[in-house]
Amino acid sequence: MIRxxxxxxxxxxxxxxxxxxxxxxxxxxxxxxxxxDLATVRDAAVGLVDEDDPTRDDVAGARRLVTVxxxxxxxxxxxxxRVTVRGQTDSSVSTLGYRLDxxxxxxxxxxxxxxTPNGPLVFTTPGAHRLALSLAWGDGDGSGGAGPTVVVRxxx
Numbered sequence: 001m002i003r004x005x006x007x008x009x010x011x012x013x014x015x016x017x018x019x020x021x022x023x024x025x026x027x028x029x030x031x032x033x034x035x036x037d038l039a040t041v042r043d044a045a046v047g048l049v050d051e052d053d054p055t056r057d058d059v060a061g062a063r064r065l066v067t068v069x070x071x072x073x074x075x076x077x078x079x080x081x082r083v084t085v086r087g088q089t090d091s092s093v094s095t096l097g098y099r100l101d102x103x104x105x106x107x108x109x110x111x112x113x114x115x116t117p118n119g120p121l122v123f124t125t126p127g128a129h130r131l132a133l134s135l136a137w138g139d140g141d142g143s144g145g146a147g148p149t150v151v152v153r154x155x156x
Contacts, residue, residue: 087116130155
């Protein structure tokens with residue numbers, strides 16, 4: 001009987017010691033996955049500006065489709081509060097970011113002008129979220145502008 005009690009106590013102690021490491025590893029794995037997805041979005045935006053020519057609004061131009069995968073919470077993936085694609089405004093730069101339920105954050109700044117016509121894109125539900133990046137002249141809303149702009153929209 002004492003052996004069983006000692007075995008259960010030892011197993012409980014080992015579990016209590018290992019759970020923080022498991023939680024940290026889940027956060028690291030999820031952050032690495034989201035960092036890679038956001039880097040893909042950034043690379044697609046930079047590639048559009050570097051390799052293609054912008055067009056007028058009434059002409060279909062260069063376009064890239066990318067996917068941001070928000071993982072389902074599990075033993076190997078932390079819960080993601082949100083993933084955000086925020087376009088440039090007069091007082092800010094374009095950013096891609098995420099926040100995990102643990103409070104951990106990740107953020108990438110973009111060196112290219114990026115617009116999200118209907119405000120920031122925010123993804124809170126797990127699953128694959130497709131984005132369409134297109135190259136437009138000016139600010140991407142038809143009013144023209146000084147140079148090429150990457151316009152990001154949700155792709156259904």
